Amino acid sequence: MKAAIYHAFSHKEAKDHDxxxxxxxxxxxxxxxxxxxxxxxxSQEDCESHLQRKAVILEYFTRIKPKPRPKKKSKxxxxxxRRDMRLFDIKPEQQRYSLFLPLHELWKQYIRDLCNGLKPDxxxxxxxxxxxxxxxxxxxxxxxxxxxxxxxxxxxxLLQETKHVFKIITxxxxxxxxxxxxxxxxxxxxxxxxxxYGSKFQLRASERSAKKFKAKGSIDx
Amino acid sequence: MATLRRLQxxxxxxxxxxxxxxxxxxxxHKHLVETHYHNYRVSFLIPECGLLSxxxxxxxxxxxxYYSVKNLPLHELITDEFIxxxVKKGSxxxxxxxxxIDEDNTVALLPNGKLILSLDKDTYEETGLQGHxxxxxxxxxxxxxxxxxxxxxxxxxxxxxxxxISWSFKExxxxxxxFLLAWHHTGTEESTMMAYFSKYHIxxxxxxxxxxxxxxxxxxxxxxxxxxGEPEEACSxxxxxxxxxxxxxxxxxxxxxxxxxxxxxxxxxxxxxxxAFLCTITGFIxxxxxxxxxxxxxxYFDEPKLAPWVTLTVQGFADSxxxxxxxxxxxxxxxxxxxxxxxxxxxxYWLQMAVGANDDCPP
Numbered sequence: 001m002k003a004a005i006y007h008a009f010s011h012k013e014a015k016d017h018d019x020x021x022x023x024x025x026x027x028x029x030x031x032x033x034x035x036x037x038x039x040x041x042x043s044q045e046d047c048e049s050h051l052q053r054k055a056v057i058l059e060y061f062t063r064i065k066p067k068p069r070p071k072k073k074s075k076x077x078x079x080x081x082r083r084d085m086r087l088f089d090i091k092p093e094q095q096r097y098s099l100f101l102p103l104h105e106l107w108k109q110y111i112r113d114l115c116n117g118l119k120p121d122x123x124x125x126x127x128x129x130x131x132x133x134x135x136x137x138x139x140x141x142x143x144x145x146x147x148x149x150x151x152x153x154x155x156x157x158l159l160q161e162t163k164h165v166f167k168i169i170t171x172x173x174x175x176x177x178x179x180x181x182x183x184x185x186x187x188x189x190x191x192x193x194x195x196x197y198g199s200k201f202q203l204r205a206s207e208r209s210a211k212k213f214k215a216k217g218s219i220d221x
Numbered sequence: 222m223a224t225l226r227r228l229q230x231x232x233x234x235x236x237x238x239x240x241x242x243x244x245x246x247x248x249x250h251k252h253l254v255e256t257h258y259h260n261y262r263v264s265f266l267i268p269e270c271g272l273l274s275x276x277x278x279x280x281x282x283x284x285x286x287y288y289s290v291k292n293l294p295l296h297e298l299i300t301d302e303f304i305x306x307x308v309k310k311g312s313x314x315x316x317x318x319x320x321x322i323d324e325d326n327t328v329a330l331l332p333n334g335k336l337i338l339s340l341d342k343d344t345y346e347e348t349g350l351q352g353h354x355x356x357x358x359x360x361x362x363x364x365x366x367x368x369x370x371x372x373x374x375x376x377x378x379x380x381x382x383x384x385x386i387s388w389s390f391k392e393x394x395x396x397x398x399x400f401l402l403a404w405h406h407t408g409t410e411e412s413t414m415m416a417y418f419s420k421y422h423i424x425x426x427x428x429x430x431x432x433x434x435x436x437x438x439x440x441x442x443x444x445x446x447x448x449x450g451e452p453e454e455a456c457s458x459x460x461x462x463x464x465x466x467x468x469x470x471x472x473x474x475x476x477x478x479x480x481x482x483x484x485x486x487x488x489x490x491x492x493x494x495x496x497a498f499l500c501t502i503t504g505f506i507x508x509x510x511x512x513x514x515x516x517x518x519x520x521y522f523d524e525p526k527l528a529p530w531v532t533l534t535v536q537g538f539a540d541s542x543x544x545x546x547x548x549x550x551x552x553x554x555x556x557x558x559x560x561x562x563x564x565x566x567x568x569x570y571w572l573q574m575a576v577g578a579n580d581d582c583p584p
Contacts, residue, residue, distance in 0.1 A: 144347065145343075145346045145347050146346060146349075147346060149345075149346075149348070149349045149350055149351050149352070150349070150351070151349075152346070152347070152348070152349025152393070153349050153385075153388070153389075153393060221342075221346055
């Protein structure tokens with residue numbers, strides 16, 4: 001390419017155009033002297049570096065980072081899919097109160113162990129603190145106060161606890177679904193009665209054991 | 222700014238004036254008297270009269286006792302025995318005593334068998350009975366009204382409704398109140414009430430009667446045909462109502478500028494009456510007795526009398542949860558609900574009904 005643009009003059013052409021050919025060394029010396037004259041305040045090294053034209057590197061990589069590869073994990077079912085699979089439904093023939101009484105006994109034993117024996121002189125604060133983190137499946141729970149009057153008085157054994165709802169089976173073998181919001185529940189163990197304010201309790205049972213409860217807002221329904 | 226303006230506004234009052242004749246077929250006076258259940262004070266004013274006639278006097282003295290009980294639990298009012306003995310035979314009224322309608326829980330039993338409970342928010346949420354929020358609470362309802370029909374309950378004592386109500390009153394939230402009771406019955410069982418409620422410190426009270434004669438009273442001139450009154454000839458119903466209130470307070474009607482208490486002036490045209498008879502009965506008075514009194518006052522004009530008119534005023538309890546029939550009543554800045562009859566000598570009458578701010582329009 002360069003050859004197409006530049007090529008040396010032949011002797012004949014040089015004579016025609018009256019161009020004097022300089023030797024290469026003489027040409028270089030001439031250029032240097034010319035530069036020095038035109039840029040007098042630069043040192044020799046600066047001139048050299050200018051002529052050499054070093055490229056400026058903007059980014060500096062020590063080594064090449066490996067691209068994070070997306071891991072292939074199983075997606076998990078959405079709530080709709082879980083409900084359709086009916087994993088958590090209790091079949092009607094199993095919905096009998098008497099079947100769940102041994103569960104209640106188990107739960108009572110569990111709470112007694114948790115509180116190191118429920119003596120009459122145990123501090124209520126300690127029991128409350130333990131109950132906050134405890135699992136309530138199998139407790140006999142009843143609704144004391146609710147914004148909706150028809151929920152008041154429902155009593156039974158807790159079968160399932162989800163984020164917003166308690167599923168309870170009553171003595172008449174009815175499976176009742178009670179929303180936690182705007183309700184106050186009562187749990188009784190061995191003469192200790194505790195009130196649970198449902199609006200502050202809107203957590204999955206598994207997450208509740210790790211959560212720190214703050215007293216925010218009012219407990220008015 | 223809005224708060225200041227609200228504080229400076231006077232609460233609204235409503236005065237409904239009607240006129241009719243006692244002999245008229247469609248006259249509603251009986252209905253109105255009998256549906257105003259909880260009456261606290263009855264007064265009547267007869268101008269140009271020095272002494273009460275014998276019939277009136279005997280009526281006034283015999284207006285009937287009322288009873289008070291302490292700590293009566295609510296479940297006593299829904300027992301089958303109570304309903305059959307008292308509510309179904311005659312008309313039984315009850316009202317809680319010493320409770321404010323806007324702060325506390327109030328209970329009233331109406332003669333038609335309805336038990337009305339006006340509860341605050343926490344109590345309502347704990348009883349678990351179906352009710353509706355009161356019309357006079359703000360955006361966030363603080364007061365709820367539960368209405369239980371006892372006649373309906375007594376038809377079927379095994380119903381789920383009855384069981385739920387009795388569970389709520391006995392176990393869930395047992396409420397106890399001091400009650401004022403009155404019973405109008407047509408039979409002869411006088412002492413059964415005392416015997417039935419003997420566990421609850423029942424006491425019998427007679428209404429207080431105050432008789433007085435007012436001398437040299439300025440009375441406005443009225444004409445029964447015009448409620449609005451004519452400028453020089455008769456006074457309007459509104460002016461008359463104000464004047465009557467001033468007379469009951471025993472205020473001076475002279476419009477003396479140096480009088481600190483009252484600068485009220487009797488409406489013109491007026492005539493000075495030598496003497497007028499004023500009688501006030503205070504207590505828990507049954508509407509049936511008031512009706513009898515009204516009839517007797519109508520018969521006052523059977524013989525020709527000097528007086529152009531007589532008035533009968535009835536005031537209700539400020540803390541009653543109902544005004545007329547089952548219309549809700551609230552206490553805003555003065556829980557008044559009262560009515561006034563002006564009976565003329567030609568059997569015409571004017572009826573004025575006044576209510577305060579937290580009330581519906583009277584019927």
